[in-house]
Amino acid sequence: MGNCLRLLSMLEDDVRENAIYFGKESFYQVIRDIGGIWNDTKERPVVCLMKLPECEEMHWAIPMGNWAHRTEEAQRRIHDYMSLPESNIASCYYHVGKTTTKSIFFISDVVPITDKYIEREYLITEIQKDH
Helix, strand or coil, rough: CCHHHHHHHCCCCCCCEEEEEEECHHHHHHHHHCCCCCCCCCCEEEEEEEEEEEEEEEEEEEEEEEHHCCCCHHHHHHHHHHHHCCCHHHHHCCCECCCCCCCEECCCHHEEEEEHHEEEEEEECEEECCC
């Protein structure tokens, strides 16, 4: 719990719900500095879906990527997870949805974020279920 509180104390400001952003490298460095792992080599956007009820300036951000950029093997693995029974928490690791293109949402990698760590806005769209 101490690391989570340290992360929260380092973040500030406000972002819009249902908007898609690119995070700053400094945000990912904060995660690494407190012992977390963020080793994504691609510049992936994050979608900010909801405010944390305990802290209005904080949002849950879900990393996302382009479904078409996944290999057939990776797409099959993601579908295998999503096909697990709902009682299995692993069935919630991913979500395939649609923004301007078919996208993969990495639910299991959700992180809290604020404006301070937003590099730039990617796009704003309604997230639509694609399956």
